[in-house]
Every structure is written in structure tokens, then in C-alpha cells.
Amino acid sequence: MDGSNSAKSASGVGRPSPHSSCITMFAAICRRRLAVLLPQIRGGGAYYLQSNPQAVLFHSNSTTAVAGGRDSEPCPDTISYLVSRGLSPAAARNTVAKTPGLRIRSTEKADAVCALLRRYGFSDADIVRIARGAPVLLTIDPDRILRPKLEFFVSMGFEPSKLASSPLLLARSLDKHIVPSIQFLRGVVGTDDGVRRGFSRIPRVLVVSLDKCMRPAVEALRRHGLTSSKDVSKVLVLQMGVLMLSPARIGEIFEDLKAMGMSITDKRFANWFRVMCCLRRETLLRKVALYRSFGMSESEVFEAVKKQPTVLLCADETIKKKALFFRDKLKLEMRDVMVHPVIVAYSFEKTILPRCAVLNVLMRKGKIKPDIQFPQALLGSAIIFLTKYVQRYAADVPDVVEAYKGKIKFKGFKGMGI
Incomplete structure (x- = not known):
């Protein structure tokens, strides 16, 4: 589009x-x-993922090699096992097609992987996401390869659901990739809590290469004016996805913010940068x-x-x-x-329309004047609006509750002088 x-x-x-x-x-x-x-x-986005993300599993130094060698024909038993784990037949076939050579030869080992994941707090829905996103994990040794990674992430306080949303991370080498990446981020962000919060917003960021993506991205932030460690840390905690951008794209973002009159010295800069990374x-x-x-x-x-x-x-x-x-x-x-x-x-359906419906009901009942100021009347958190316009009049005008719930539709302020 x-x-x-x-x-x-x-x-x-x-x-x-x-x-x-x-x-x-x-x-x-x-x-x-x-x-x-x-x-x-120039293209933005995660330039490290220009090829098939599954390549991370097959071309890295990770010990999570795929069982089955170079077989390329879809394996019916593998598809059947994925279906037994919650994938639809179509999703299972698609997953196998995107993972050439995948063979789940030992259902006992795959079952042991799933059991281990459950013991570490992964839900059935999480396991389905892992099976769909990184099915090769079902072929590895759960105790020798997977357990140490799970232990490490538990020690960091990472949530299982976040790990499941980026299952390729569990296929990366603990010693050669995961630990060095966390150590680097800890040094830049300053605290484990900051690393954890940044990761929770964009879990897939930890899949990227430390030397090819993370370090160049941080260097680009500093080169373009974020010389303070505190400023760099704030950007990463709010938008760790910046580590997935090329230095050239990071430079473009700084240029565009400057063109819009947004200074790096403004306390709102990190939030501006966060949004611009998404565009x-x-x-x-x-x-x-x-x-x-x-x-x-x-x-x-x-x-x-x-x-x-x-x-x-x-x-x-x-x-x-x-x-x-x-x-x-x-x-x-x-x-x-x-x-x-x-x-x-604000959400149009969930916020703007219900609030207009409430105000319309109150106008028709004479509780508020038709010359109420717009758009100011729509402002405020849900609690503020609820207290000011719904709870305050609910006893006398029960319809305001129905309007706020969306059960009375807003059709305009006809005849209200608006």
C-alpha cells in the first residue's frame, strides 16, 4: 500500500x-x-533479516543443528507432530516448507523439549508459537542445549511469553551470542532492569548480530549527537528496535527530526525517536x-x-x-x-464515539449545555471522563452508562446547536 x-x-x-x-x-x-x-x-527496518530468518539457525555457529541432513521433501511425520502440538495442518505444512531439511525423527526428544518449556513457565500457546516460528528447537537436546539458555533467561527475569514471541533467540549460541549481547546491552543501558524492559518491548532485537548490528547502531546514535550515556540508554529502553536499523537509516531519522524542528536536547527526543523508528x-x-x-x-x-x-x-x-x-x-x-x-x-470506536454518545445524552437531558467546548470535552483519561460525565450523572440519567458502553450509538448532535 x-x-x-x-x-x-x-x-x-x-x-x-x-x-x-x-x-x-x-x-x-x-x-x-x-x-x-x-x-x-532508502529502505528502513531490520536490515539483518533481509533473507529468510530461519537462516539464523542453519548458518550460525549455534550447536542447534537440524536433524535430518539435506532432505528437502516435506516429512509427513514432522507435519503430523506439529499438528499434534496445536498447529493447523496448513500452518504445519507451511512451517515445514519454510524450514528445509527439518525432520522430527524423535518424538520422544520433541516431547521432552515441550515438557522442559512447560517447566520453565511456557504456556501451550507459547509452545505453539515456538513450534511455528522455530520448529528446529524440537530437534535439539533439551538438557544439554536448551536448559542452560532457559536458566540464563530466568536469571535475567525475562518472561516466557516474550521469549516465545521471538523463538529464534533460543536457537542462538548461549556463549557466543546471547551472553555477549546481554553484556553489551548492560554496559550501554546501565541496568538489567533497563535491558529487560527494552527487550520486553521488542524481543526479536536480541536475535541480531552483536558486531554487525548492535555495536554499529549504538555508534551511530553517538555519532549523530547522543553523546550522553543517559540519552543513549533512554532511547534503547524505549525503542531497542533501533539496534535492528542500519547506521544509514539511523542517520536519516536524525535528519528528519531536525527538519521538523526537534532537538536532541529536548527531553521528549527519545519518544520522538521511538516513533520515527517505526516509520x-x-x-x-x-x-x-x-x-x-x-x-x-x-x-x-x-x-x-x-x-x-x-x-x-x-x-x-x-x-x-x-x-x-x-x-x-x-x-x-x-x-x-x-x-x-x-x-x-484515541481509538475511534472505543473512545471517541462512546464519549460523544455520552455527551449527546447529557445534552438532550439538559445536564450539560450544548455550547460545551470541543474538542476539549473529549480529553482526559478513561477514569477522568468516566468520573466527570458518567458516574456523576448515572443515577439521574442511566442512559449515560449505556452510551459509554457503546449500546447507545452516537448519530450526531442534531438540533443541539453544534
């Missing part, structure tokens, strides 16, 4: 659209500020253009992003839906809403 939108904007066929004009304008401003051409997109450059341009298409200036978009960077993570269709709702139902321009950009980050 991102690629098709970018291609349409860049094609130059027919009359330029407001969308493409916004992208061109944003790129021009960035060129003036940074002497770089933003639309020249491709072309996606950033498209989001800015989309917000501008609803009447906002570039500076207004940037100011909103500074306050609430997660507005860049909303899906395009969600942004459009909310913008049209604010305009058509609440008679609000997007620039007025984005003064409080957290509202755009």
Missing part, C-alpha cells in the same frame, strides 16, 4: 494532486534545511501530506507531532475517518483538533 501511494504521487501523470503537492513542499523545505532530498527513500521515510512524507490535505500547515503538523508523535502511526484510513468525523459531526477543523493531538491517537 505504501509503495503504490508513493508511486502514484511520483508518477507526474495528469494534474498534480494536493497530496503530491504537500509531499513536494515538505521535501523542498527539508532540502533547504538539511541539503538532503527526502523523497530519495519508513516515504510513510512520514505521506502522513504529513495527509494531515495537510485537511487544511493544516506544515508547521501545525510538526507542532502536533512534537506533542503527540504517535499521530504519525495512525493508519491513513483511520486519519481520514477521524478528520471527516470531526469536520462533519463536530464542525471542527483538523487544526483545531490537533491543538490537542492526543485526541487523534
